[in-house]
Amino acid sequence: MTTRYKITLTYDGTNFAGFQRQPHQRTVESVLTKAVNKMAKDPAEPIVIYGAGRTDAGVHAFGQVVHFDLPYAISAEGVRRGLNSLLPVDALVKTVEIVPDTFHARYDTVGKRYWYRAYSNEFVAPFKRNFTGHFKFAADINRIQQAIPDLVGKHDFSTFVASGSQAHDHVREIYSAKAWALPDEQEIQFEFCGSGFLYNQVRIMVAVLMEIGQGRRAVDCIPQLLAAKNRDLARGTAPAAGLYMKKVYYEAKDLQADLIKD
Amino acid sequence: MTTRYKITLTYDGTNFAGFQRQPHQRTVESVLTKAVNKMAKDPAEPIVIYGAGRTDAGVHAFGQVVHFDLPYAISAEGVRRGLNSLLPVDALVKTVEIVPDTFHARYDTVGKRYWYRAYSNEFVAPFKRNFTGHFKFAADINRIQQAIPDLVGKHDFSTFVASGSQAHDHVREIYSAKAWALPDEQEIQFEFCGSGFLYNQVRIMVAVLMEIGQGRRAVDCIPQLLAAKNRDLARGTAPAAGLYMKKVYYEAKDLQADLIKD
Numbered sequence: 001m002t003t004r005y006k007i008t009l010t011y012d013g014t015n016f017a018g019f020q021r022q023p024h025q026r027t028v029e030s031v032l033t034k035a036v037n038k039m040a041k042d043p044a045e046p047i048v049i050y051g052a053g054r055t056d057a058g059v060h061a062f063g064q065v066v067h068f069d070l071p072y073a074i075s076a077e078g079v080r081r082g083l084n085s086l087l088p089v090d091a092l093v094k095t096v097e098i099v100p101d102t103f104h105a106r107y108d109t110v111g112k113r114y115w116y117r118a119y120s121n122e123f124v125a126p127f128k129r130n131f132t133g134h135f136k137f138a139a140d141i142n143r144i145q146q147a148i149p150d151l152v153g154k155h156d157f158s159t160f161v162a163s164g165s166q167a168h169d170h171v172r173e174i175y176s177a178k179a180w181a182l183p184d185e186q187e188i189q190f191e192f193c194g195s196g197f198l199y200n201q202v203r204i205m206v207a208v209l210m211e212i213g214q215g216r217r218a219v220d221c222i223p224q225l226l227a228a229k230n231r232d233l234a235r236g237t238a239p240a241a242g243l244y245m246k247k248v249y250y251e252a253k254d255l256q257a258d259l260i261k262d
Numbered sequence: 263m264t265t266r267y268k269i270t271l272t273y274d275g276t277n278f279a280g281f282q283r284q285p286h287q288r289t290v291e292s293v294l295t296k297a298v299n300k301m302a303k304d305p306a307e308p309i310v311i312y313g314a315g316r317t318d319a320g321v322h323a324f325g326q327v328v329h330f331d332l333p334y335a336i337s338a339e340g341v342r343r344g345l346n347s348l349l350p351v352d353a354l355v356k357t358v359e360i361v362p363d364t365f366h367a368r369y370d371t372v373g374k375r376y377w378y379r380a381y382s383n384e385f386v387a388p389f390k391r392n393f394t395g396h397f398k399f400a401a402d403i404n405r406i407q408q409a410i411p412d413l414v415g416k417h418d419f420s421t422f423v424a425s426g427s428q429a430h431d432h433v434r435e436i437y438s439a440k441a442w443a444l445p446d447e448q449e450i451q452f453e454f455c456g457s458g459f460l461y462n463q464v465r466i467m468v469a470v471l472m473e474i475g476q477g478r479r480a481v482d483c484i485p486q487l488l489a490a491k492n493r494d495l496a497r498g499t500a501p502a503a504g505l506y507m508k509k510v511y512y513e514a515k516d517l518q519a520d521l522i523k524d
Contacts, residue, residue, distance in 0.1 A: 060389075081384075089386045090391065092385060092387060122343075122346075123346045125272075126272055126274040126354050127272075129274075129352065
């Protein structure tokens with residue numbers, strides 16, 4: 001008899017080589033797997049964890065979701081405190097729930113939400129260097145706001161996927177996409193909510209939008225880029241440091257409730 | 263004929279072993295000295311830099327002030343861009359001024375301002391770990407606000423100085439001291455403006471104030487602590503990561519203008 005736990009995890013991606021376990025690398029999956037197994041007294045059959053989605057090296061998370069099974073039942077609060085006592089200081093379990101054995105962190109998602117912080121200045125800012133993507137040139141928020149609605153909807157995002165992607169089907173639906181400026185911070189921030197995102201899709205969309213804002217692409221270029229289904233036309237990828245996995249949705253009603261606020 | 267430059271510097275103290283040059287350590291003074299000398303084509307007589315004050319390992323700065331002399335005159339903007347091209351990403355020159363040869367970054371100060379961020383939670387927060395001091399127990403802002411005015415004024419701060427201090431005279435004047443809570447962030451923030459501060463003084467004052475807030479000391483304990491002139495009575499030192507050197511004053515009128523806003 002096992003018990004399934006769903007946890008939400010926040011991490012500063014700066015010192016992780018991404019989420020996914022890789023040999024000889026410090027990844028989120030490896031430190032969390034180690035903590036879960038240590039909490040369970042290192043059972044003969046190691047406990048495996050399943051994440052909602054991978055994040056690249058340097059990418060942050062406020063709400064990564066992971067599930068795993070324990071060979072016994074302890075309280076959700078006990079798991080939260082146990083794991084947080086064992087995790088390194090750059091990863092923290094925010095919430096823990098006991099869920100039905102049918103729950104799957106990866107396959108049951110109905111949506112995901114990402115946040116991006118783009119900082120424009122000639123030089124990198126010391127306190128922002130790990131937490132924003134750095135752009136040398138300022139972008140015009142009005143141009144970005146004119147262009148961004150063209151990304152919303154169901155599209156083939158082949159132009160916006162990195163070559164390392166293992167996905168065969170590049171059709172995804174973006175439910176909401178917004179951008180706003182924080183002039184005092186010299187930042188433009190973006191938020192995207194969609195059915196799911198392809199490898200590097202958010203970072204490629206941000207790179208194109210920043211180029212539109214900088215006047216290096218036309219405001220109305222996105223429909224042509226989408227229609228071309230050709231990654232060579234997008235080229236850039238915004239830096240990992242500006243990207244945050246904000247929220248993963250498992251219930252249509254939670255997704256709808258947040259979309260109403262967008 | 264030399265030209266004297268006054269620069270204000272911001273740095274993320276996380277990866278520096280403090281401001282002051284030390285053998286085999288990466289310090290702010292050493293990286294800045296290297297950048298200044300490289301910009302000046304490594305003159306036979308190395309250029310020496312003078313900082314307004316030392317900061318410890320892990321302590322941050324928004325407005326550290328430094329002066330140095332160049333053997334020639336280039337524009338302030340040329341110095342700013344030249345240094346920022348040579349400095350590492352965790353230190354940045356914000357402003358540069360050409361000043362009279364009599365200006366001294368350390369001896370001409372008329373006041374300094376420090377900011378402190380105290381985060382209370384059972385566990386360290388990933389995104390705050392290098393930028394706040396971590397406290398296990400929450401503090402009551404009302405108790406802190408009742409106690410903090412007792413620090414304002416001219417006092418012998420011998421109870422609030424670390425043993426490593428080289429200062430003989432422990433009398434300093436605090437012009438303003440305030441604390442406020444950010445409940446959503448689980449933070450209490452502090453700001454102190456004074457004539458100058460002893461070694462670790464701000465961090466020791468914050469440690470005592472947090473203990474007052476946590477109910478571990480009486481709200482009215484500060485006058486007795488000051489009168490005792492005995493460091494053993496204060497004990498704690500708040501973590502370096504929460505401390506920011508915010509501003510250094512050289513003109514009484516600038517200091518007055520900011521104190522009116524406090």
